[in-house]
Amino acid sequence: MISAVLDNRRFRSWGGQILLLGGFAALLSWLVSNTVTNLETRGIRVGFDFLWRPANFPISESVLPYNPSDTFLWAYVTGVGNTLAISILAILLSTALGLVVGLARRSKHPLTSGVASVFVTTMRNMPLIVHLLFWYALATTMLPAPRQAYNPLPGVFLSLRGFYIPSFNLDGVAFVLVGLTMASAVLAAILGRRMIAAGQLDIRHPVLCLLAVTAVVAAGLGLILQPAAVVDFPEMKGFNFIGGMRLSPEFAALMLGLVIYTSAFIGEIIRGGIDAVSPGQWEAGRAIGLSERHTLTKIIIPQALRIIIPPMTSQYLSTVKNTTLALAVGYPELGLVVGTVINQTGQAIESIALLLGIFLTISIAVSLFMNWYNAHVALMEAR
Secondary structure, eight states: OHHHHHHOHHHHHHHHHHHHHHHHHHHHHHHHHHHHHHHHHTTOOOSSGGGGSBOOOOOSOOSSOOOTTSBHHHHHHHHHHHHHHHHHHHHHHHHHHHHHHHHHHTOSSHHHHHHHHHHHHHHHTSOHHHHHHHHHHHHHHSSOOGGGOEEEETTEEEETTEEEEOEEOOOHHHHHHHHHHHHHHHHHHHHHHHHHHTTOOOTTOHHHHHHHHHHHHHHHHHHHHSSSSSEEOOEEETTEEESSEEEOHHHHHHHHHHHHHHHHHHHHHHHHHHHHSOHHHHHHHHHTTOOHHHHIIIIIHHHHHHHHHHHHHHHHHHHHHHGGGGGGTTOOOHHHHHHHHHHHHOOHHHHHHHHHHHHHHHHHHHHHHHHHHHHHHHHHHHO
């Protein structure tokens, strides 16, 4: 009877997996118990109650409002906001620059393709941290003091204390109205484009009319409520600039390094995806009278997306994780905030666990979005 059970292939398969899972659970339980015992022996408290205590440390710049009197939990949220802002900007800008680099690599002009090839080879074979340190050194040593700041454009100043550009001063109501105007205009453009593609453009369409009226009314109310305080220009006062928007040297170095480094990889991904499409597709586009540009945008790129998106997903995930190198130039993203919290509280295990959980959540969200888009593109191609 026992030998018959042991000879059962399904029993052996399930039994082996159950034993392996039980052994892993036992090992994990031992590690947790041993860690907690050692921490208690050394008088180190374990738990997340520290999150509700005042942080009492500054964050030099942040997307979200932050004050040293805020809690450690809000300090984490502020770090997450900075990390997300960096990640989104870096992904968008590096994708745009990568598209230019990828198309330049395929150019028939020898100078254009040669410059693009040198750019890709150089950038891909240089560590990212070297990029960041190079741009940071350039921003903090090569630029002049605020009083001698470069002024390449009206309202734009470059100095070693940062880059100052005009900004929009909008209160809550005006901000909502601007957002409503932009959203209505974008939705109207998307709907109009779809109607044109279907050959059914009707400017009297109720949804199109509603969006147009919403955009016009929101824009008009914005001008009425805040007509003169829309743009705030930086100006020199004392030893520094006031007004406008300041981009710190740390932020500028981080963005330049991330975008230039990542665009080299994205450019190669796009070039490879386009080259993977059959040359016959180019000939088919020319045969029906399409220009090279329309053949590329209407025929080649939609087919290349199926090849481009999977490796692009991995590159986007790498970009999100590469933001942790911002601590090399002192930009307060999540990793730097976590390090400061550990120094303040000694809660290393809890802080690292939160860091891992947050980055895992962001990475899964990026993967899910790109997988959805990949399936959407594949479905559209199948039609």
